[in-house]
Amino acid sequence: GDSVTQMEGPVTLSEEAFLTINCTYTATGYPSLFWYVQYPGEGLQLLLKATKADDKGSNKGFEATYRKETTSFHLEKGSVQVSDSAVYFCALTTGTALIFGKGTTLSVSS
Amino acid sequence: NAGVMQNPRHLVRRRGQEARLRCSPMKGHSHVYWYRQLPEEGLKFMVYLQKENIIDESGMPKERFSAEFPKEGPSILRIQQVVRGDSAAYFCASSSGTSGAYNEQFFGPGTRLTVL
Numbered sequence: 001g002d003s004v005t006q007m008e009g010p011v012t013l014s015e016e017a018f019l020t021i022n023c024t025y026t027a028t029g030y031p032s033l034f035w036y037v038q039y040p041g042e043g044l045q046l047l048l049k050a051t052k053a054d055d056k057g058s059n060k061g062f063e064a065t066y067r068k069e070t071t072s073f074h075l076e077k078g079s080v081q082v083s084d085s086a087v088y089f090c091a092l093t094t095g096t097a098l099i100f101g102k103g104t105t106l107s108v109s110s
Numbered sequence: 111n112a113g114v115m116q117n118p119r120h121l122v123r124r125r126g127q128e129a130r131l132r133c134s135p136m137k138g139h140s141h142v143y144w145y146r147q148l149p150e151e152g153l154k155f156m157v158y159l160q161k162e163n164i165i166d167e168s169g170m171p172k173e174r175f176s177a178e179f180p181k182e183g184p185s186i187l188r189i190q191q192v193v194r195g196d197s198a199a200y201f202c203a204s205s206s207g208t209s210g211a212y213n214e215q216f217f218g219p220g221t222r223l224t225v226l
Contacts, residue, residue: 043201043217096166100152
């Protein structure tokens with residue numbers, strides 16, 4: 001079945017460091033891809049999305065490009081801030097339900 | 111402009127009791143989804159409902175779990191005779207279901223169920 005694999009955390013960075021969180025997927029159809037962020041005690045918020053190959057989703061300095069040839073959707077940010085500390089989930093859908101990776105905890109220190 | 115509301119935020123039950131989790135979708139949304147997050151796991155889809163209809167329950171355990179979304183009032187996820195393995199965070203999401211192949215799902219803050 002369809003699945004999402006993302007790098008395990010925690011990822012610990014200093015403020016202004018470069019961030020990459022890897023995400024790869026397996027899907028039988030043509031999925032839409034997402035990154036969600038979960039701050040402590042809160043629900044998930046959509047961070048960015050891409051609906052077809054080569055699309056680049058971007059928001060709040062975060063970017064991810066839908067790479068069909070490598071079945072990947074890696075999340076990047078050029079300069080992280082303490083406020084980016086959260087759990088990040090990669091997800092896909094080919095229909096209704098979202099299929100999530102296990103999440104990657106990011107901790108940014110000043 | 112209230113988002114998706116879930117209550118209670120924390121629920122403690124003893125083994126064998128019933129747990130009822132409530133979800134009020136965003137205003138104007140008629141589609142509700144329930145997900146479960148077990149410790150150290152990602153969210154797993156459980157069920158998708160529209161008003162008065164269960165559309166997809168492929169992720170629901172076969173026994174003890176049920177869900178409804180009545181014409182009036184919140185969606186309810188009901189777990190009968192809870193066991194320790196039911197301890198998890200349960201998230202509800204809603205969407206408008208009016209456009210495109212994918213309708214963005216907006217998530218509530220979750221209900222954290224602890225079974226003693």
